[in-house]
Amino acid sequence: MTTSGGxxxxxxxxxxxxxxxxxxxxxxDGISLAVGRGECLGILGESGSGKSxxxxxxxxxxxxxxxxxxxxxxxxxxxxxxxxxxxxxxxxRISLAFQSTASLNPVLRIGAQLTEPLRVHLDMSxxxxxxxxxxxxTDVGLGDWALGRYPRELSGxxxxxxxxxxxxxxxxxxxxxxxxxxxxxxxxxxxxLDLLGRVRQETGTALIxxxxxxxxxxxxxxxxxxxxxxxxxxxxxxxxxxGDPRNPYSWALLNARPTLASVKDLRGIRGSPxxxxxxxxxxxxxxxxxxxxxxxxxxxxxxxxxxxxxxGARVVACSRGGVVALLSARGMRxxxxxxxxxxxxxxxxxxxDVSLEVRxxxxxxxxxxxxxxxxTLGMMLVRLLDADGGTVTxxxxxxxxxxxxxLKGLRARVQMLFQDPFESLSPRLTIGEAIxxxxxxxxxxxxxxxxxxxRRTITDCRLPATDDFLARHTHELSGxxxxRVALARALVxxxxxxxxxxxxxxxxxxxxxxxxxxxxxxxxxxxMSMIFISHDLSVVLxxxxxxxxxxxxxxxxEGAGGTLLVAPQHPVTRALLAASGRDLLFADGHIPSSDQLxxxxx
Numbered sequence: 001m002t003t004s005g006g007x008x009x010x011x012x013x014x015x016x017x018x019x020x021x022x023x024x025x026x027x028x029d030g031i032s033l034a035v036g037r038g039e040c041l042g043i044l045g046e047s048g049s050g051k052s053x054x055x056x057x058x059x060x061x062x063x064x065x066x067x068x069x070x071x072x073x074x075x076x077x078x079x080x081x082x083x084x085x086x087x088x089x090x091x092x093r094i095s096l097a098f099q100s101t102a103s104l105n106p107v108l109r110i111g112a113q114l115t116e117p118l119r120v121h122l123d124m125s126x127x128x129x130x131x132x133x134x135x136x137x138t139d140v141g142l143g144d145w146a147l148g149r150y151p152r153e154l155s156g157x158x159x160x161x162x163x164x165x166x167x168x169x170x171x172x173x174x175x176x177x178x179x180x181x182x183x184x185x186x187x188x189x190x191x192x193l194d195l196l197g198r199v200r201q202e203t204g205t206a207l208i209x210x211x212x213x214x215x216x217x218x219x220x221x222x223x224x225x226x227x228x229x230x231x232x233x234x235x236x237x238x239x240x241x242x243g244d245p246r247n248p249y250s251w252a253l254l255n256a257r258p259t260l261a262s263v264k265d266l267r268g269i270r271g272s273p274x275x276x277x278x279x280x281x282x283x284x285x286x287x288x289x290x291x292x293x294x295x296x297x298x299x300x301x302x303x304x305x306x307x308x309x310x311x312g313a314r315v316v317a318c319s320r321g322g323v324v325a326l327l328s329a330r331g332m333r334x335x336x337x338x339x340x341x342x343x344x345x346x347x348x349x350x351x352x353d354v355s356l357e358v359r360x361x362x363x364x365x366x367x368x369x370x371x372x373x374x375x376t377l378g379m380m381l382v383r384l385l386d387a388d389g390g391t392v393t394x395x396x397x398x399x400x401x402x403x404x405x406x407l408k409g410l411r412a413r414v415q416m417l418f419q420d421p422f423e424s425l426s427p428r429l430t431i432g433e434a435i436x437x438x439x440x441x442x443x444x445x446x447x448x449x450x451x452x453x454x455r456r457t458i459t460d461c462r463l464p465a466t467d468d469f470l471a472r473h474t475h476e477l478s479g480x481x482x483x484r485v486a487l488a489r490a491l492v493x494x495x496x497x498x499x500x501x502x503x504x505x506x507x508x509x510x511x512x513x514x515x516x517x518x519x520x521x522x523x524x525x526x527x528m529s530m531i532f533i534s535h536d537l538s539v540v541l542x543x544x545x546x547x548x549x550x551x552x553x554x555x556x557x558e559g560a561g562g563t564l565l566v567a568p569q570h571p572v573t574r575a576l577l578a579a580s581g582r583d584l585l586f587a588d589g590h591i592p593s594s595d596q597l598x599x600x601x602x
Contacts, residue, residue: 008034008072009206010058010094010174015069017050017057017230023277027053027065029230029284035174035206040196042221042238043210046253048273050230051210052099055176059096060086073174092121097167099178099210101159104151110137110162111147114169121170136165141191157184164192168199175199176208181216193219214257218242226250229274231284232304236314246307246314246322248292248361249285255545267524283319290361290527291324326529327358327381327399327414327497332390334376334553350376352553354390358497358529363520365544365561366533367576373553374533375419378499381531382414383407395496412442415495419502421486425474431458432470435489442493453492461488462518480511484518491522498523499531504539516542537573538580541565549573 017028028050035041043051056062058071060081071078073094081089105113114136115129124132134144140161151159160183167175180196181189193216199205211217217224217238224242225235226249234247245251252269271288274280282298283289289297297319304315307322316322332354338346351373358364366374379385381392383399392399394410402410415438418424425434432454439450455465461484463469474482483503490498500519504512520543523530534540540547541561549557549564549572557570568574 007036009037009074010035010208011070011072012054012058013070015054015057015071016067017053017062018066018068019064020066021277025276026279027230027276028057029279030069031227031230031232033208033225033232033235035208037173037206038200038204039223040200040207040209040221042217042224043208043227044212044214044217044224044241044250044253045227046212046269046273048229048276049227051227052178053230054227055096055178055208055210058176059090059094061096091117091170091172093172094174094176095167095170095172096176097163097178097180099182101151101156101163104159104162106151108150109147110149110151110154114147114162114166117166117169132169133165136169137162139168139195140165141188141195157188160184161188161192164195168205171203172205174206174208176210178210179212180209181211181213189216190219196220214242214254226253229276229280229284231280232317233285234314234316235304240314246316247285247318248289248323251323251359252288252290252361267520270525270527283317290529291320291326293320296320323359323361325357325393326360326362326395328393329357329381330355330391332377332380332392333388334373334380334385335388350553351380351387354550354553354555356548356555358531360496361527361529362546363523363530363532363544365540365547366531366550367535367537367540367547368550368572369535369576371552372535372550374535374550375501377550378416378501378531378533382416382497382499383411384416408442412438412493413496415490415493415498417487417490417498417500417503419505421479421482422474424486425482425489427474429473430470431472431474431477431485434474434485435470435492438489438493444493454488457492458485458488460522461485461491462514463488478511480507480514483507483511483515487515487519487522491526494526495528497529497531499533501533502535503532505534505536512539519543535576536580537564537576549576 011034013032015028015031016026019025019027031054033041045051053062057067060078073089078089111130111133114133118124118129118132133147137144137146142158142161146154146162154162164177164180167177181192184192196207197220200207209217209220221238223236224238226233226241226247228249234241234245234250241250242254245254256268269288274284274287282300283302286292286297302317302319304317306312306314307316332351334351335347335349338348354377356364366377368374376385380387387400394414397410399410429437435454435458436450439445439453444450459465463481463484477485503519504515507515516539532540532543544561547559547561547564548555549570551572557564557573564573568577
């Protein structure tokens with residue numbers, strides 16, 4: 001890996017760490033990373049991703065595991081050091097702040113634990129070491145009052161600050177910090193991040209900050225590496241990786257984090273982490289990935305390569321080259337005849353040159369007032385309505401140009417959930433027949449397997465799968481139940497894309513909340529993409545990763561939900577926010593500019 005600070009101070013190549021069994025656990029699986037002088041490398045990953053194990057291995061502390069690979073600190077090879085050699089390197093040249101504060105000695109005062117490495121490794125006198133300890137404690141925000149305290153007399157956050165002070169005590173060439181901001185209040189956390197910035201500038205110490213806190217890494221890191229189950233999924237400039245992740249795991253992880261600028265309901269990554277005792281032959285994330293494909297992703301480990309169109313500063317390990325677009329529409333147009341004579345009839349443009357893209361596993365919100373063209377656009381995207389112009393590519397296929405068996409197959413993978421279930425469901429069919437009908441049309445399976453699929457799907461939609469319920473008709477159900485039947489009908493074919501058109505607008509608030517939660521849950525767990533259409537921006541912001549605002553058939557604004565919430569650019573977006581209960585007016589009654597909104601949000 002490249003560094004942004006010239007030759008690397010620490011260079012790790014093909015690091016593998018395996019804990020003995022039975023069965024053995026491969027905690028770190030072939031990771032290569034480097035960090036330059038004065039640079040900060042952030043390591044992002046869930047619990048169990050291998051961050052702490054990698055830190056211990058780099059400092060020769062993983063003595064209970066088999067460690068393979070090359071580790072160089074400047075011109076020194078660390079891989080073959082004995083304990084005597086490690087004592088010459090640790091603290092003075094490379095240090096580690098552990099995640100657990102249990103690493104502090106409970107029977108020694110903080111002052112004694114801080115001054116010991118200063119006296120042993122820097123040959124400081126007792127007075128010099130004490131002065132340096134006071135300086136360190138002040139820098140991390142504690143003060144010299146902590147010198148005489150025992151660890152048990154400090155809070156968890158204060159003990160973590162002591163560990164940080166100890167790691168920085170000898171001004172090492174490299175400091176590895178394992179979750180340095182975990183358990184800290186926001187003010188203390190920000191003070192620690194400021195300190196790390198000063199340390200880099202004043203001493204040239206290279207930092208490796210391991211964290212699940214993406215916001216902290218965004219504030220302090222130059223580059224970020226994303227780990228999953230001991231495997232390097234993505235690495236590159238912090239702004240690119242955190243702002244526009246390209247590996248499906250990075251994308252899912254960063255979309256699961258809470259932010260102050262978002263009201264989106266939080267959902268974790270679908271599925272469960274793989275068995276740590278099994279080493280994946282293909283992509284380790286395949287079993288949880290929303291765009292994984294048998295054969296493509298399971299035969300060999302994907303190499304680290306630059307995504308298409310990038311300069312090589314960022315590399316991604318993905319069998320499909322990174323997060324890919326499932327549906328791409330360009331120049332969509334639709335007009336209807338207006339009033340006038342047969343020869344001189346005017347035409348009304350409903351959709352006017354709209355282009356959009358929906359990534360694998362993404363929820364795209366389409367929002368606008370009545371008549372903005374949302375439903376018309378949605379029906380054109382699933383080819384329920386012919387477009388006057390434009391192209392639609394779905395999973396590499398030309399959706400608008402498909403015919404016959406190809407179109408029938410594509411329609412099984414693109415489904416629509418309509419606004420009014422009373423209109424979209426036949427009153428002559430039983431509930432079971434209505435849900436089974438798409439399977440009949442597509443001629444999937446036999447009668448028995450179709451009913452099994454109907455029961456599984458209706459259970460997923462939180463409705464009873466009993467014979468009695470499946471034998472009912474639409475007029476026997478409530479509106480909320482009927483909309484979930486319509487959802488089950490749309491999902492019974494297990495589509496890759498669901499277009500939900502005003503799917504909750506006819507429900508009461510309680511049923512609306514249940515339906516939104518159900519939609520988001522099923523979208524995540526099934527790994528499908530969704531286009532969520534609504535006139536209510538507050539509803540869209542609950543589920544969408546990105547939002548397109550339509551007005552008179554044109555896209556007037558596009559952005560992440562948090563961006564639109566705190567800094568809307570277009571008057572239509574501001575009006576929709578105001579209509580949703582978000583007061584955007586300042587005291588003097590005017591609509592604020594984007595700069596004013598951003599300052600207000602801060």
